[in-house]
Amino acid sequence: MKKLILVLILSTPLGAGGLFAQDIKAYQNYDFVAGDKIIFADDFQDSQEGEFGTHWKLKEGQAVVNKSGDEKAFFLMKFYTKLLPRVKTAAYLPKDYTIEFDAYLDEGYDSNPGIRILLMNGEEPAVTIETSRDYTTFYGPSSTTLNGDNPKDFLAENYFNKWIHYAIAVKGGQVKVYMNQYRVMSVPEVELKASYLMVGGDYSEGKTMAFKNFKLAAGGDQNLIGKAFTDGKYISHGINFDVNKATIKPASMGEINAIAKILKENNSLKLEIGGHTDADGDDASNLKLSEARANAVKNQLVSIGIDGSRLTTKGYGETKPIGDNKTFEGKAENRRVEFVKM
Numbered sequence: 001m002k003k004l005i006l007v008l009i010l011s012t013p014l015g016a017g018g019l020f021a022q023d024i025k026a027y028q029n030y031d032f033v034a035g036d037k038i039i040f041a042d043d044f045q046d047s048q049e050g051e052f053g054t055h056w057k058l059k060e061g062q063a064v065v066n067k068s069g070d071e072k073a074f075f076l077m078k079f080y081t082k083l084l085p086r087v088k089t090a091a092y093l094p095k096d097y098t099i100e101f102d103a104y105l106d107e108g109y110d111s112n113p114g115i116r117i118l119l120m121n122g123e124e125p126a127v128t129i130e131t132s133r134d135y136t137t138f139y140g141p142s143s144t145t146l147n148g149d150n151p152k153d154f155l156a157e158n159y160f161n162k163w164i165h166y167a168i169a170v171k172g173g174q175v176k177v178y179m180n181q182y183r184v185m186s187v188p189e190v191e192l193k194a195s196y197l198m199v200g201g202d203y204s205e206g207k208t209m210a211f212k213n214f215k216l217a218a219g220g221d222q223n224l225i226g227k228a229f230t231d232g233k234y235i236s237h238g239i240n241f242d243v244n245k246a247t248i249k250p251a252s253m254g255e256i257n258a259i260a261k262i263l264k265e266n267n268s269l270k271l272e273i274g275g276h277t278d279a280d281g282d283d284a285s286n287l288k289l290s291e292a293r294a295n296a297v298k299n300q301l302v303s304i305g306i307d308g309s310r311l312t313t314k315g316y317g318e319t320k321p322i323g324d325n326k327t328f329e330g331k332a333e334n335r336r337v338e339f340v341k342m
Helices: 224-228 252-267 284-302 328-332
Strands: 005-007 035-042 058-061 063-068 071-076 081-085 097-103 116-121 124-129 135-139 145-149 162-171 176-177 181-189 196-201 209-218 233-236 269-277 311-317 337-341
Touching: 035 328, 071 337, 081 328, 135 176, 135 181, 162 252, 196 209, 224 233, 224 252, 233 252, 252 284, 269 284, 284 311, 284 337
Parallel strands: 269 311
Antiparallel strands: 005 181, 035 209, 058 081, 063 071, 071 209, 081 196, 097 162, 097 209, 116 124, 116 196, 124 135, 135 145, 162 176, 176 181, 233 337, 269 337
């Protein structure tokens, strides 16, 4: 077995509020890049409130979809709840992949852990990544337990009653875990044999435990973005927006920062930013929304130092699908931002 080495990244204070109260400028150094090929994604918008999530299977316990502000979330409702994404193939985790989700934990949990990600090898977890008020905890092979300290503004009682964005990047034997804009854990070498994943948690009565905006994608590497531009186009599924709005979610900045870096290193590079939607909703509204989102991405790139004359924008709405709009997975593929070399 390979020797396991842990590097902890000490985090500076985040600032008041949770993910959606943050200034997007706080993510100026964020370097997480989501995978470019969707394996599974669920924002729960097509799941009925008060019912179990349409795109999940119940391993044990109980969970229900309900509203959280403008979005829907999956609320765990029983101790030892374990959930499986509905993915067509049994073994779907590639060598390199990323996992993203937002997690919420009620203050009544005190020191109890929150949402767990279990990377499964057969019936047993090869790795468990556990969220909690004090640490992000990594349970690895041979019962190895490693802790990454939470940023100060998410430590102890400051952790509760707010949505926190988690991002996990697995690259071969390397694992990185991000909490909002901070990297809180880096495991540079681990023998990781996992073929599928579960989401779990230990609910206590009357205390909210939930997650939302779950996404699993293959790939995830800043270098891949540069290579994509040599072929003329980069398709991004890592730039996300508030529901039915053109407001960029702060966690999208890892990808936007990487694209800005490439533009700064290649002064002659010019790009068209194209917004794309799935086929749900009104055609005209989708076209308008996709154009507004493309403009939002351009404006963000300009705000971090890119000359606006190098960027054009266009909204394509649902007119250029790359997936089947009759399937859940196809719709997730179609919701994207494309950067085309001009």
